[in-house]
Amino acid sequence: MKVLFNKARRLAGMTGLIFALSSGAAVAATPKDALVVGWQFDDIITLDTAEVFEFSGAEITGNTYDRLIGYDPEDVSKIFGVAAESWTVSDDGKTFTFKMRKGIKFASGNEMTAEDAAFSLQRAIVLNKSPAFILSQFGFSADNVKDMIKAVDADTLTITTDKAYAPTFVLYCLTATIASIVDKTEVMKHEVDGDMGFAWLRTNYAGSGPYKIEQWKPSEIVVLSANKDYWGGAPAMKNIFIRHIGESSVQQLLLEKGDIDIARNLETEQLKSVDGNKDIKLLKKGKGSLYYLSMNLKDPILAKPQVQEALKYLVDYKGLEDTVWAGRGQVQQAFLPKGFLGALEEQPFSLNVEKAKGLLAEAGYPDGFEIEMIVRNAPIRIDTAKSMQTTFAKAGIKVKLIPMDGKQVLTVYRARKHQLFFGAWGPDYQDPHTNADTFAKNLDNGDNAKSKPVAWRNAYAPEQMTKDTLAAVLESDAGKRAKMYLAIQKAHQQQAPFAFIMQEQEVAGLRANVEGYVLGPSFDSNSYKDVVKK
Amino acid sequence: MTTPTTKGGFLAVFFSTFYSKRAKPLIHFLSMLIMTFIGLLMLTFVIGRMMPTDPVIAVIGDKAPEELYEKTYKEMGLDKPIVVQFVYYLGGVLQGDLGTSVRTANLVTEDILNYFPATLELATLATIFGVLLGVPIGVLAAVKQNKWPDYLVRFFGLIGHSAPIFWLAMMGIVLFYQHLDWVAAPEGRLSVMYEYTLPKVTNMVLIDTMLAGDWDAFKDAFAHIILPASLLSYYSIAYLSRMTRSFMLDQLKQEYVITARVKGVSETAIIWRHALGNAWVPLITVIALTYATLLEGSVLTEIVFSWPGLGRYITDGLLAADMNAVLGGTIVVGLVFILLNLTSDLLYKVFDPRAR
Numbered sequence: 001m002k003v004l005f006n007k008a009r010r011l012a013g014m015t016g017l018i019f020a021l022s023s024g025a026a027v028a029a030t031p032k033d034a035l036v037v038g039w040q041f042d043d044i045i046t047l048d049t050a051e052v053f054e055f056s057g058a059e060i061t062g063n064t065y066d067r068l069i070g071y072d073p074e075d076v077s078k079i080f081g082v083a084a085e086s087w088t089v090s091d092d093g094k095t096f097t098f099k100m101r102k103g104i105k106f107a108s109g110n111e112m113t114a115e116d117a118a119f120s121l122q123r124a125i126v127l128n129k130s131p132a133f134i135l136s137q138f139g140f141s142a143d144n145v146k147d148m149i150k151a152v153d154a155d156t157l158t159i160t161t162d163k164a165y166a167p168t169f170v171l172y173c174l175t176a177t178i179a180s181i182v183d184k185t186e187v188m189k190h191e192v193d194g195d196m197g198f199a200w201l202r203t204n205y206a207g208s209g210p211y212k213i214e215q216w217k218p219s220e221i222v223v224l225s226a227n228k229d230y231w232g233g234a235p236a237m238k239n240i241f242i243r244h245i246g247e248s249s250v251q252q253l254l255l256e257k258g259d260i261d262i263a264r265n266l267e268t269e270q271l272k273s274v275d276g277n278k279d280i281k282l283l284k285k286g287k288g289s290l291y292y293l294s295m296n297l298k299d300p301i302l303a304k305p306q307v308q309e310a311l312k313y314l315v316d317y318k319g320l321e322d323t324v325w326a327g328r329g330q331v332q333q334a335f336l337p338k339g340f341l342g343a344l345e346e347q348p349f350s351l352n353v354e355k356a357k358g359l360l361a362e363a364g365y366p367d368g369f370e371i372e373m374i375v376r377n378a379p380i381r382i383d384t385a386k387s388m389q390t391t392f393a394k395a396g397i398k399v400k401l402i403p404m405d406g407k408q409v410l411t412v413y414r415a416r417k418h419q420l421f422f423g424a425w426g427p428d429y430q431d432p433h434t435n436a437d438t439f440a441k442n443l444d445n446g447d448n449a450k451s452k453p454v455a456w457r458n459a460y461a462p463e464q465m466t467k468d469t470l471a472a473v474l475e476s477d478a479g480k481r482a483k484m485y486l487a488i489q490k491a492h493q494q495q496a497p498f499a500f501i502m503q504e505q506e507v508a509g510l511r512a513n514v515e516g517y518v519l520g521p522s523f524d525s526n527s528y529k530d531v532v533k534k
Numbered sequence: 535m536t537t538p539t540t541k542g543g544f545l546a547v548f549f550s551t552f553y554s555k556r557a558k559p560l561i562h563f564l565s566m567l568i569m570t571f572i573g574l575l576m577l578t579f580v581i582g583r584m585m586p587t588d589p590v591i592a593v594i595g596d597k598a599p600e601e602l603y604e605k606t607y608k609e610m611g612l613d614k615p616i617v618v619q620f621v622y623y624l625g626g627v628l629q630g631d632l633g634t635s636v637r638t639a640n641l642v643t644e645d646i647l648n649y650f651p652a653t654l655e656l657a658t659l660a661t662i663f664g665v666l667l668g669v670p671i672g673v674l675a676a677v678k679q680n681k682w683p684d685y686l687v688r689f690f691g692l693i694g695h696s697a698p699i700f701w702l703a704m705m706g707i708v709l710f711y712q713h714l715d716w717v718a719a720p721e722g723r724l725s726v727m728y729e730y731t732l733p734k735v736t737n738m739v740l741i742d743t744m745l746a747g748d749w750d751a752f753k754d755a756f757a758h759i760i761l762p763a764s765l766l767s768y769y770s771i772a773y774l775s776r777m778t779r780s781f782m783l784d785q786l787k788q789e790y791v792i793t794a795r796v797k798g799v800s801e802t803a804i805i806w807r808h809a810l811g812n813a814w815v816p817l818i819t820v821i822a823l824t825y826a827t828l829l830e831g832s833v834l835t836e837i838v839f840s841w842p843g844l845g846r847y848i849t850d851g852l853l854a855a856d857m858n859a860v861l862g863g864t865i866v867v868g869l870v871f872i873l874l875n876l877t878s879d880l881l882y883k884v885f886d887p888r889a890r
Contacts (some may be wrong), residue, residue, distance in 0.1 A: 253711065
């Protein structure tokens with residue numbers, strides 16, 4: 001038997017040796033000239049700027065491509081030239097003429113010209129991928145785009161729209177990811193069967209931004225390298241390594257140990273836990289994403305205006321902000337996020353069970369009713385939905401929560417088969433039209449409508465608001481336009497079957513020595529360009 | 535079968551060759567293989583189509599206009615009957631085309647060549663640990679039946695089977711990474727400085743680092759794989775030790791053991807050579823099945839350790855309605871099971887002369 005024990009002991013010793021062998025290689029602080037980021041970026045499905053429409057993909061594109069113009073992340077009303085040095089608008093308000101900046105080089109070494117800019121915008125229209133509507137809403141189609149967007153010469157680009165839209169509307173749309181400028185020569189070198197290089201660019205890079213994309217391994221790693229020839233000056237960090245770390249608690253551990261410099265997905269628990277750690281600092285920025293409760297008007301109970309109003313008084317806005325969201329969101333009760341032109345900041349609703357009960361009695365439901373709420377199975381959404389389940393119950397409304405995977409929720413929502421929906425909406429560009437267009441406009445409420453905005457998904461078809469939304473987008477005076485949106489939001493806030501609850505605040509955990517990382521109002525304005533490590 | 539005659543010609547030769555004693559089992563095996571595959575694919579395909587998730591949304595996202603939705607719906611062939619869709623897919627598979635993943639923008643075959651080696655490496659190491667530790671402690675428990683080593687092994691096995699892997703993994707990380715600094719960060723397969731520079735040959739980092747002769751990178755890869763492999767092996771150890779104990783107890787009761795003892799054969803030889811020698815036969819199947827299960831990919835372990843393995847690839851694909859990825863992954867898992875079954879059958883014959 002001794003032999004047996006000796007064998008077992010030897011095996012135990014081997015195990016110890018194996019772990020001991022691996023020790024020592026374990027702790028390695030991140031390199032001084034490289035930034036290591038832990039992030040859940042498994043939503044990236046493409047690198048082609050004509051197709052990128054996901055948060056993570058937009059951030060990668062924002063750091064690796066130039067667009068004609070940009071805006072100040074701290075004050076989005078300040079629009080400035082990037083690849084375009086300047087621009088003018090014709091008297092009829094339809095033609096925008098851009099003078100290109102000289103000396104911008106793509107990663108291939110090719111010099112950027114107006115032809116590249118024209119090609120990039122034309123290509124986005126012809127390929128017609130998900131975000132193409134951001135540009136095609138100005139009347140561009142595959143048939144006319146070559147006439148409406150063209151390079152007059154190497155330095156001059158003209159864009160002609162079908163109507164005289166508010167100039168800021170056009171300009172903000174040109175700051176979107178889809179308006180990124182790609183290297184025409186490089187992309188067309190890889191064209192296959194007239195695809196304008198689409199198959200190639202989905203996994204490759206042809207830009208001129210402060211960083212170049214070296215590698216993208218889906219759900220694994222994104223490697224960026226500094227563009228030494230960047231026209232705005234070479235970035236300090238030679239490389240940005242972005243690792244997909246799916247678990248936020250693991251992100252916290254890695255950040256605390258210094259194995260990553262930035263943790264991007266810390267949840268409320270982790271934020272509380274790192275609070276007070278002198279090696280870690282938190283960076284916060286209000287994003288455009290709004291979390292809202294919507295009520296499908298196809299449901300006879302929810303179609304009653306008193307019920308809709310009652311539900312708006314049954315949400316514990318302040319409680320949610322303080323507990324569930326704890327620093328990751330701020331109450332916002334209108335369809336435009338704070339920071340947008342004309343955003344309504346009034347908050348007329350608060351938890352008021354008695355008032356809600358009165359409204360329900362008026363609607364014929366003094367004892368409440370039973371209802372289903374669909375929600376994506378993500379911690380903060382589930383916790384918010386549970387809070388609503390509790391407060392709704394105070395007025396006798398029994399909510400059956402149905403958690404689903406994200407795409408499953410959308411399938412039900414898009415088919416208008418829900419009763420209550422709790423979810424989020426992020427603006428597609430920095431102009432107020434992006435949200436007005438989806439929440440306050442519905443041209444056809446039929447089941448086979450050509451356009452199915454969020455208002456349609458909830459069978460909400462406000463005639464006057466639709467007209468007002470269409471008028472506001474054509475108003476060239478910014479002051480007047482802001483007032484128009486304020487009026488639309490006020491009416492919407494009271495009448496629409498939507499309870500806007502929270503505006504997301506992005507929080508990143510940074511090692512104390514990391515400086516210059518910028519969180520912008522949208523993901524494509526999150527910037528690594530000025531990052532330094534002290 | 536008839537012998538070929540001049541009159542029988544080609545057909546006779548064909549039948550005589552393919553229905554000869556040697557060829558028959560092969561034909562049987564191949565036809566079973568093909569039927570199993572088609573059945574597996576059909577089932578996965580139908581389940582995928584019945585899922586309450588719209589695959590078009592996976593491609594175009596939530597915000598695309600309705601006309602693009604309609605266009606993509608048709609392009610994906612979703613307007614055709616499900617049988618036609620399946621026939622198209624099968625046609626592609628037979629030509630080696632598993633389609634493109636909507637999530638990664640890569641060909642599914644490329645993705646599998648990238649993700650499967652990560653799982654293969656982890657599962658192989660975990661199985662090696664499992665066999666090296668699980669079998670001896672199972673023997674120990676059998677020999678010391680109803681004494682404290684046996685209780686200890688059974689208790690260890692019980693924990694291994696009942697503790698959630700997610701919890702166990704987090705505890706392992708907190709202890710071995712955060713406090714003891716024995717292992718590398720749960721950040722994937724390599725530190726960033728090697729991740730980008732290592733030449734990919736087999737896509738198994740332990741092997742690629744060796745091939746590159748980069749021993750620092752090898753040490754780094756080892757420091758990354760050791761904890762997830764050990765945690766996964768804990769489950770194999772728990773299972774294998776329990777099964778070994780049970781097989782050994784059966785063997786130790788056999789008459790040949792008593793005869794050997796009477797003949798004065800040493801206890802060590804009886805246990806390790808005679809009893810374990812016979813216990814290996816059923817153990818091989820158990821080990822093969824444990825290995826096959828690990829090769830499916832352990833989703834939770836892969837998530838916690840940011841390990842880019844097949845389990846996560848298939849699960850993410852399923853959640854994103856990326857059916858090409860799911861079907862491609864299913865083919866690989868099916869192949870793994872078939873190959874390991876075949877291997878265990880062959881090994882059976884090596885260890886058990888009666889099966890020859």
